Amino acid sequence: MLRVVRIVIAPDSFKGTLTAEAAADAVAAGLRRVVPDADLVLRPVADGGEGTVAAALRAGHAARRVRVSGPDGRPVEATFALDGTTAVVELASAAGPGLLDRPAPTTATTRGVGELLLAALDAGARRVVLGLGGSATTDGGAGMLQALGARLLDAAGYEVGPGGAGLADLARVDLSGLDPRLRDTRVVVATDVDNPLTGPSGAAVVFGPQKGASPEDVALLDAALARYASVLVHTTGAWVERRPGAGAAGGTAAGAMAVLGAELVSGAALVCDLVGLDAALAGADLVVTGEGALDEQTLRGKAPAEVAARARTAGVPCVVLAAEVRLAAERLPAAGIAAAHALTEVQPDVARCRSEPAPVLADLAARVARNGVPTAGSR
Known part of the structure; x- marks a missing residue:
């Protein structure tokens, strides 16, 4: 036969x-x-960026839709996937370049990504897979952390401005208001890049121009991310500046690793397992x-x-x-x-x-x- x-x-x-x-x-x-x-x-x-949530939905996860801040602060509709206590969240749905009318390389924020994580926690998630890629931002995940309750302060005690440019004024990070549920939540960051946060192969230098950054913007962002890494290590003890993958999604991986204790995994491998x-x-x-x-x-x-x-x-x-x-x-x-x-x-x-x-x-x-x-x- x-x-x-x-x-x-x-x-x-x-x-x-x-x-x-x-x-x-x-x-x-x-x-x-x-x-x-x-x-x-x-x-x-997919390789951990756009398409990761779609892969999770094909694998049987339920779709949850939520309204969050876009990369320029305007509200956008985003979807995450939920299966029991595991949520799959895609950075691009809240901070992707397609959500901007025009590039905003120095001010685009990941705040909406943090709001997505909060929505996942509200839905009962205690394991969150964050798919990086397709980012319009170079803020090191600062906006994400602010949405989760962290305060990023300048020397006068005021919150720094949005985007990577705001980090140039960063003097102190206060984590006392961080959502307490995060202590019992495992965060997994899925990515396909191994770039560090700063330097010649870092987030600003390699990916900044793709997001509309001029040479002057790139220099500003790279220095601001270095300052951010320095303040984070002083606050958390986690030195992430040169860690492979820390530069993923404009450095969002760095913020997730330093503050949320996130584990980096191959996005492609994770998606292949999901499907x-x-x-x-x-x-x-x-x-x-x-x-x-x-x-x-x-x-x-x-x-x-x-x-x-x-x-x-x-x-x-x-x-x-x-x-x-x-x-x-x-x-x-x-x-x-x-x-x-x-x-x-x-x-x-x-x-x-x-x-x-x-x-x-x-x-x-x-x-x-x-x-x-x-x-x-x-x-």
Whole structure:
């Protein structure tokens, strides 16, 4: 009796064009043209930033919606996921760049992230997974801590202003008003970067320009974050300035580690666990993953690399479909990738790849299937 081919589809988002869910649907549509009887198992993933809450909801968590402060102080609607006493919160939903009319590199705040954490605590959460990434802020998580009850004071005893620029005036952190429930709450920070808080590879220098920071802004923010780290170590005893990952989401990881005792974990690994990827890979014939650009950054903890590594462990060949493939073919096997294909293989017009990514991705998936999906009954 012929066995049905089982294909796991586990892409990340194609940043700026397709969500992970839309990418998975497009790949599935393309594969069905060629192997209509295949058992297609969709497990869209993320690397700890945007898409983390969606992954938790797919895993069965309940959606909770709340109104919080956006990065410029205006109210925004945000969603977190709740399963028993575990909540999954996404920084981008309260402090992402898409919530701003214009960049605010020195004043954007993470206060709304803290308000999301409070809402999670109110809902009974005692373990909070905070997905970092997609941040408009460079305030070291200061706004988040203020929302949770911390006071960040200048030399005259007044609260410092919002954003990273406000930290330039920081003289003292008062944690006496911190929400007492946090003492019994485990905070897990999911991220895909290992940048420290300050310096040449720190939050301001590397990510500040992406958020609209000028060279002068970058210098101001880097110095302000260094001051922040110094005051935090004096207050909590936790020296986080040079810790790998402390620079994630404009340094929000640093504030979470120093004050909330947060544990840093691989965002991609956490999401793969959330969506049950290992169980889905059992007995699979092929896994298809993907993202916007397959490059060196992919190999440094991005979701497709995590998917490929797990596929290799499970003995399942892994194919990557991407808008762009920037890795040399000889780099792929060591990462557990059997093959990588770019959208331009089926649509040379890059503009169309960007404007109509879903049908182009479906075409690419169909082409790959014609050239190499295992036939039913083979293994």
